[in-house]
Amino acid sequence: MALQVDNLTVQYGRNIIIDSMSFGPLKEGSVVGLLGPNAAGKSTLVKTLAGIKKPASGSCTITLRGARVSDTERPDVIGYVPQDLLAGASLTAFESIVIAARRSGGTTHNPVEATARVMSRLGITALADRMIANMSGGQRQLVAIAQMLVREPSVLILDEPTSALDLRHQVEVLQLVREEVEDSDKLAIIAIHDLNLAARFCDEVLVMKHGKKVVHDTPRNVFTPEVLERVYGIRAKVIEDEGVPVVCPV
Template sequence: MSLLLDNFSVGYRNTPIIKSLSLPSIPAGSLVAVLGPNGVGKSTLLRAMARLLPFHGELTLNGESVDKMAVAQSARCMGYLPQTLPQATSLVAYEIAFSACRAVKPELSKSYIEQMIEHTFSKLGISHLAFKRLSELSGGQRQMIGLAQVLIREPQLLLLDEPTSALDLHWQISVLQTVKQEIQQCQAIGLVAIHDINLALRFCDQLLVLGPHGLLAMGEPKSVLTPDILQQAYGIRGRVEKCSKGYPIVLVDEALSTSMNVNT
């Protein structure tokens, strides 16, 4: 299992957002954080990889060009979670999860899908929500149901756009722990767009940092997230230190004036 992007470009109408992005091959079992300030194309990148936007260049999964796959085939091997929350309907969470899995993998037996729902809901800590209507759930709870829909399908590639945005700290940690475990166990690959840099440092194997002019850096967290990259990407003066348990954390000293040239 591997993922490769080469000369990858995507935009809206005549406005390019991601231009000629090339990344080294991402190996199986990797969770990659997609970082960067607002407006640099994190969500656009994931939407294009999920084939929801047209793109130019090469996107290959296991050596096969994604844009040459049948739509049904790419839907089977990719799982995309958008920023928008699942619609608040009268359907219960179990029905939503079951129908999403059956639509993509109709060959799976009812009993197997039920086992996967039970397993996934249990790992995410949301078993108590299985038979509640989505209209009765909070935004954070609906976000958890949306993530469960993706994980139940056991995709080879997970594309998660701000999966913790509606969650409190406990559930943010729980979600990323579960996603990382599932990716490692299934030897899948995950890309997660996220604003919380310290969560990315804690759980992700690699960081992909985008700036206003494209790719700033990609690689292991300890080598990528330098004071210079923090300044270029976010316009801040900061540093990376270690907490008492040895995990890297970003400490911000100040936000630089917008009038300053943060690329110098």
């Protein structure tokens, strides 16, 4: 399985948000971090990769078991967690995840059992009977991740999935995504702001600015003082912790 982007341009009206971007192939077994400053175009890019936003030109091609995934097949292949979560849903957490499981094109045979398993993995079993409308932002985020995982997609696309979570839950969610990718030969693309979490959990990082790709490489090759100043306008030291770069703003 692989994902390839070629000369992708995305617009809102006359405003170009993604400008002739190419990268890939991103391959199964990888966690790819999507980084950049505010207004870099990260959310627009993940919506386009997920098939929610249509490009003005260019293409995003997914191949699975040697065959190109069609537009009608994409909803079964891609799992997407948006940045803006619905707060007014009149469902309990358990109900919303069961519905997602029933819509799955994957191998889920018993939606109720699958829902119970994924809620247990995320540590949110206690939220089963809680109405989504009455949850905190972090709790809704965990439910949205459960809705994605229960569908068993081949490509996991997450837009700021840890933005409303405390540090412990950020680490647990990213570790769970890593395990999902490694255990099942999937691909994960995560838009994220925290450079050090990206360095710790991502195999590759793609850095954007003003709708263009700046660099796409391993965290060790990307997180350098020169790149950080160019992209974020900050001075920083980069040290290593067991081979993982750690960014320390000066």
